[in-house]
Amino acid sequence: MELIKVTVPAVIPPRDYGLRVLMKEYKAYKKALISRVKRAVIDVIKDKSIRVYAQQKYMVERKLTTYLKNLPYHPMPIHNQSYWIEKENGSYRVHIKTKHGEASCLLIVPKKYRFLIERAIGKSCPYKANNNMCVFKECPFNTPKMCDSINPHLGQMELIEDTKYGWVNCHIVLRLPKPKSYEPKGWVGVDVGWNKLATSILATANPHLRFSNPSIHGKALKTRIIQLKYLMKQYARKGKSWKKWNFRLKHTIKYTVGVVAKEIVSKAKKYKAGVVMEDLTFKSHTKKWLIPRYKLMVAIKTLCEREGVPFKLVPSKYTSIRCPKCGHIDKRNRRDKRFRCVRCDYKADADIAAAMNIAAIGMGLAPIPKSS
Numbered sequence: 001m002e003l004i005k006v007t008v009p010a011v012i013p014p015r016d017y018g019l020r021v022l023m024k025e026y027k028a029y030k031k032a033l034i035s036r037v038k039r040a041v042i043d044v045i046k047d048k049s050i051r052v053y054a055q056q057k058y059m060v061e062r063k064l065t066t067y068l069k070n071l072p073y074h075p076m077p078i079h080n081q082s083y084w085i086e087k088e089n090g091s092y093r094v095h096i097k098t099k100h101g102e103a104s105c106l107l108i109v110p111k112k113y114r115f116l117i118e119r120a121i122g123k124s125c126p127y128k129a130n131n132n133m134c135v136f137k138e139c140p141f142n143t144p145k146m147c148d149s150i151n152p153h154l155g156q157m158e159l160i161e162d163t164k165y166g167w168v169n170c171h172i173v174l175r176l177p178k179p180k181s182y183e184p185k186g187w188v189g190v191d192v193g194w195n196k197l198a199t200s201i202l203a204t205a206n207p208h209l210r211f212s213n214p215s216i217h218g219k220a221l222k223t224r225i226i227q228l229k230y231l232m233k234q235y236a237r238k239g240k241s242w243k244k245w246n247f248r249l250k251h252t253i254k255y256t257v258g259v260v261a262k263e264i265v266s267k268a269k270k271y272k273a274g275v276v277m278e279d280l281t282f283k284s285h286t287k288k289w290l291i292p293r294y295k296l297m298v299a300i301k302t303l304c305e306r307e308g309v310p311f312k313l314v315p316s317k318y319t320s321i322r323c324p325k326c327g328h329i330d331k332r333n334r335r336d337k338r339f340r341c342v343r344c345d346y347k348a349d350a351d352i353a354a355a356m357n358i359a360a361i362g363m364g365l366a367p368i369p370k371s372s
Contacts, residue, residue: 002177002178003176003177003178004175004178004305005155005176006116006174006176007171007172008116008117008172008173008174009110009169009171010092010107010108010109010113011167011168011169011170012106012170013106013108013167014165014167014168016105016106018103018105018106019105021098021100021101021102021103022098022103022105022159023168024098024100025076025099026159026168029076030074030076033074037067074160075159075171076158076159076160077156077157077158078157078159080155080156082096082097083096083097085107085117085120085172087118087121091107092107092108092109092117093105093107094170107170116174116176117172117174119174120174120175155172155174156172156173157170157171157173158170158171178305179306179308180308181274181308181310182308182309184272184273185204185271185272186203186204186205186272186273186363187202187273187276187312187362188200188201188202188268188275188276188359189201189203189277189356189358189359189360189362190264190276190277190300190355191278191319191320191351191352191354191355191358192277192296192297193350193351193354194351195336195337195351196216196217196219196222196351197217197221197256197260197291198216198218198260198264198296199215199216199352200214200215200217200267200355201213201214201215201356203359203360203362204273205363205365209360209363209365211356211359213267213271214352214355215263216351217260217263218259218260218263218291221255221259221260222256224252225249225253225256225290228245228248228252229249232246232249253290253291253292256291257291257295257296257299260291261296261300261303262303265307269309274362275304275309275310275311275312276311276312276313276314276358276359276361276362277301277311277313277314277358278313278314278316278319278358279313279314279316280294280297280316281294312362314358318357319354319357319358320350320353320357321333321334322357322366323346324348324353324360325341325344325346326343328341328342328344330343334350335350336350337349
């Protein structure tokens with residue numbers, strides 16, 4: 001059985017009695033970890049046999065010192081043989097082995113992740129009907145007896161202390177069976193463009209090829225990314241500190257990739273369609289694109305595997321200059337943001353036209369371009 005990893009966020013409340021036992025273990029772990037790392041850093045910095053420039057040693061020491069300051073917030077990893085989860089009176093409790101015995105803590109799990117915990121602990125699914133099929137609409141494991149065949153071992157868990165509010169955040173990694181993909185009624189072609197972060201369009205063939213529901217993803221987030229890039233450039237020119245803007249920019253791009261991927265996969269699930277994208281590489285991200293194209297493709301692919309949505313990759317050659325109506329390929333077809341075929345005079349948005357070509361190739365109704 002092919003398995004996938006799913007991370008479930010949960011929290012342990014600060015007033016839980018078992019948390020006192022767990023925090024003793026957590027503080028001892030941090031104390032031992034920080035002291036060992038400090039000792040290793042000092043040995044490296046003071047070792048005269050390591051011949052490097054003084055400036056390089058200074059930079060290493062500076063970076064490692066910053067790393068040590070953030071160590072108290074590093075997670076404490078716990079493996080599957082050291083903890084287990086059980087359901088008791090409608091609530092979940094996590095049992096963690098410690099040096100002084102066992103810590104039994106109340107685990108608060110968000111509602112949308114509870115069915116995953118139910119499957120991981122090997123209990124019968126509460127969303128099943130009499131026909132042994134899951135009736136929970138968002139459940140990706142909508143197959144008979146899937147809930148009973150799951151390995152009860154959960155995998156790994158990380159504990160992160162929230163020093164501001166006193167909560168302990170738990171990131172639980174579950175190993176669950178890969179959901180079976182459904183038979184797609186159509187394909188959603190996705191193009192990551194220059195002018196727009198991502199565009200998608202639904203293509204169906206019943207019996208003729210038909211395009212519908214074009215969408216532009218991440219409009220507001222695109223404006224935010226452009227503003228942050230402008231602020232970072234202005235601060236750098238004036239000699240001011242620009243690192244905070246660079247930090248915000250990276251996190252905004254990361255958040256944008258997740259939001260766009262969820263929008264596209266949700267659209268495909270709504271119409272019972274698959275997702276088809278260009279086969280991109282690491283070199284696909286240059287200064288022309290606002291978000292990393294390869295990273296977005298991997299995010300959509302991973303989300304499709306978790307949700308049971310069919311996913312397909314097609315060659316990226318000629319997708320932006322091919323006419324989706326007559327199939328004519330010419331560099332003059334694309335004119336910045338607009339697409340206009342020089343043969344049949346078909347007009348469209350350039351990114352939408354590229355998404356139409358990608359969807360048509362994915363459905364097998366357009367010739368696949370051969371790589372030169």
